[in-house]
Amino acid sequence: MKIVHTADWHLGKLVQGVYMTEDQSYILHQFITQMRVIQPDVIIIAGDVYDRALPPVEAVNLLNEIIAELTLALKIPVLSIAGNHDGPTRLQFGSELMQASGYHVAGELTSDIKCVQLEDEHGIVHFHLVPYAEPSQVRYAFQDDTIRTHQQAMQAIVNQIEQTMQEGERHIFVGHAFVTPMGQQEENTSDSERPLAIGGVEYVDAQLFGNFNYVALGHLHKAHKVGSEHVRYAGSPLKYSASEHQHEKGYYIVTLQGDGNLEIEKQPLIPQRDLRKIKMTLAELLQQPQSDDYVFVQLLDEKPIAMLMEKVRTVFPNAMHVERIIATKHLTSTTTVQIEGLTDEQLFEAFYKEVSGKYPEEETTKLFQTALQTLTHSMREEANS
Secondary structure, eight states: OEEEEEOOOOBTOEETTEEOHHHHHHHHHHHHHHHHHHOOSEEEEOSOSBSSSSOOHHHHHHHHHHHHIIIIISOOOEEEEOOTTSOHHHHHTTHHHHGGGTEEEEOSOOSSOEEEEEEETTEEEEEEEEOOOOHHHHHHHHTOTTOOSHHHHHHHHHHHHHTTOOTTSEEEEEEESEEETTSOOOOOSOTTSOOSOSSSOOEEEGGGGTTOSEEEEESOSSOEEESEEEEEEOOOSSOOSGGGTTOOOEEEEEEEOTTSOEEEEEEEOOOSSOEEEEEEOHHHHTTSOOOOSEEEEEEOOOSOOTTHHHHHTTTOTTOOEEEEOOOOTTOOTTOOOOOTTOOHHHHHHHHHHHHHSSOOOHHHHHHHHHHHHHHHHHHHHHHHO
């Protein structure tokens, strides 16, 4: 059976105030084009279909268009679960009607874990759809007051599934959680994904999933395996934050053999506009070729620059963020400055040298003096009023 594993579409996503719907439409239509060629037996969307519980109309319309093309036109079943960003009830609305067309959705978690059975020439494959749920929701669903953490919640879910697993048949787990090799704390792969819990209780041990042939996960935005080859995050189809600028986006093609063995291939998706980080001076930036990419700029200029974003956007019209980076390699814990008796200008010069390793240029000092005079005048007027 040929399975496509994707996740974290985040339809309706805003990045630095920019709606990504056009870029999402581009990448998902590219995805459809590839599905026509690959002809998978099933497509998995492992949560965070939307970016928030109340997605904008454009995002809902886009999902409707993509799912209709996949299920009605291409006749490919699509299995989807709610992630921590989704509104589970809204995502699941109409699911009983839609599953007749091949779109199977698990939004709300119940003690009766949704299982979709598909068949190939080797027999039945069981897809266990486990939407994201807080430990308190799992505690209520299973009537188990001992469930307090995400690890305990997932253990209860896996135990419930394993009670009904048919020996000798193939089983796929579809979930949305923060899974790590040993359940230990680990860095998130992206700034655009919100944490599931506070205080280190969000992590789930990958060893829980030893009885499944493949574990299709969503939540972390970088595609990677977790401990074992069969436990994987597909990652998001687009870059959604500067921390993702080095990610290679796409999805997995998983070929499940009759004996349960796997062949896994990463298939890339090429965005309409890349998301990049660049670090250079403004003069260097202005020499770059024009690009519509989304860029996060770190400028190395020491002098203040008027109308900075406007100048950056003459080269990168879709620039998302600009910040100035001041080198601090000269600043050490042993640096001390005698400040008694120093004038304001001398204090400024001493601070500037402590941070940058050199004294400010005359132009920079004059700018400081102008700003100081303006502030002093304003304070005097306020005191006299």
